[in-house]
Amino acid sequence: MPTGTSPRRPRQETLAAEAWRLLLDYFLGNSDRFDRIATSAGLTVSHAKALIALDADCPKPMRALAEEWRCDASNVTWLVDRLEALGLVARTPSQSDRRVKTVVLTPDGVRTRARLLDQVYQPPGEFSALGRARLEALTDALQALAAARSSGGGARRPSTRRTASS
Numbered sequence: 381m382p383t384g385t386s387p388r389r390p391r392q393e394t395l396a397a398e399a400w401r402l403l404l405d406y407f408l409g410n411s412d413r414f415d416r417i418a419t420s421a422g423l424t425v426s427h428a429k430a431l432i433a434l435d436a437d438c439p440k441p442m443r444a445l446a447e448e449w450r451c452d453a454s455n456v457t458w459l460v461d462r463l464e465a466l467g468l469v470a471r472t473p474s475q476s477d478r479r480v481k482t483v484v485l486t487p488d489g490v491r492t493r494a495r496l497l498d499q500v501y502q503p504p505g506e507f508s509a510l511g512r513a514r515l516e517a518l519t520d521a522l523q524a525l526a527a528a529r530s531s532g533g534g535a536r537r538p539s540t541r542r543t544a545s546s
Contacts, residue, residue, distance in 0.1 A: 420499075421496055427463060430449070430463065431463060431469075431485075432500070433448070436484075441474060442456050467486055467489070470486055471484075
């Protein structure tokens, strides 16, 4: 290599594309993990996703769920029917309009949702194998991405990661 030159570094767009590809490949390659978690709870993947998407403190009308989940109202009906049959959700009249039915988690639904989330949020073993410095860098990068997405720009939220001194 000639004196005073540095190895050619990939452009930022190229690095971004590679990072995105690797991240997407990693998650798609681990989709069977979510399948196993859903099955262990006696649910299909779609029903588990629906249950996780429901907020125990904020019942929502079926129409709002269809919009949020970006699906047809009949799909929401199908999902809610099964979750209701399993005793995980209930349809209740809306407080503001008794003609509208809202979907609310039952106590069993709250517990099942919490168990699903506990399992889903357990990191795969290869995460721990990355080591502290890489995990901190990954966490910082993902927090920056989340902040940029929620703000619609590049603003970065302060890190919420706990350090050894916190």
